[in-house]
Amino acid sequence: MNEGRPKALRIKEVADLVGISVRTLHHYDEIGLLTPDEVTGSGYRLYSNENLETLQQILFFKELGFPLKKIKEIINSPSFDREEALTLHRKMLLEKRNRLDQMIATVDKTIQYAKGEIDMSNKEKFEGFDFSENPYEQEARERWGDEAVDKANAKAASMTKEMQENFNNLYRKLADLRHESPSSEESQAAIGEWYVLLNKFGHYSYDAFKGLGQMYVDDERFTKNIDKFGDGLAVFMRDAMGIYADNHKK
Structure with missing residues (x-):
């Protein structure tokens, strides 16, 4: 045996x-x-x-x-503790489950509402949605410090629906161009609009702008969110942002 x-x-x-x-x-x-x-x-x-x-x-x-x-x-950290990590996993998964249960309940109510079976308040239509947690925040605080992140949060909180739609429209415009050369005149004009828009919410030097573009590809969370507008958009934006920054530093 x-x-x-x-x-x-x-x-x-x-x-x-x-x-x-x-x-x-x-x-x-x-x-x-x-x-x-x-x-x-x-x-x-x-x-x-x-x-x-x-x-x-x-x-x-x-x-x-x-x-x-x-x-x-x-x-790989020397301080990693498997049991502690499992406890954390359980806590985070329970929070995720609770939020999903709330959203499922909202879907069920919405189906009944659409059939005319129940009334539904505007507040009830959005129960379960939670945009208060930012998965990048702790990492950002470690990288840039509390003050910079607090300022960024204040900027984001003041963003109107119109401003958010401006961001989304520009993402869509860039997505339509992503199969073109990132150095083309049209691509560079659109990425120039991106540079101007970002600088309304912070100060980006050309080097920082180029570095941000690289982060769009290096960090899979950014890539996933950006590529929702079109596969390969993150890579296209990185290349276009790098070219734009290099051209304007000359």
Whole structure:
């Protein structure tokens, strides 16, 4: 009998067990997020039980919206405590569930309202929506300090619906151009409008503008939000912003 240490799993077995792709596991290995404990002479990756526990942690963090770069920093930290992390996961997932339950209830009420079965107040139509939490805020505070973030929050709070629509319209305009060259006259004119609009809410030097464009691609949360307007928009904006900044610094 083979007792004690659990049998190591090959990459295909792990993928089938978890329900993710082999390519995803390869990617996690390539970026140093999850490296299998053993690779055989034939090149087979073998995942230990400890590897599976780490993968579970990664997927919990990913479910809660953490970018892979941040997950890697967290789980590789000497102060990382698995039990403490699980407690945090549970708390955050319960909060997420509560909010989703509220939104489901709002959907159910709205269906009944649409059928003429019940009355529904304007307040009830928006129960469950919560835009008060900003997932970037803590990271921003660590990077730029409280004062800068507080000023940015004050600016954002004062943004009218008209201003927000200006942002969305410009995103759509840029999305329509994303298959063009980022250096074209039309692309550069549109990204110039983006530079002007951003500077109404803060002060961006050309270097900062270029750096912001790079962040649109480096941080998958930004990429996901921007690419809602069109696949590849974040990359296009990064390239166009870099060209715009370089041209205007000359």
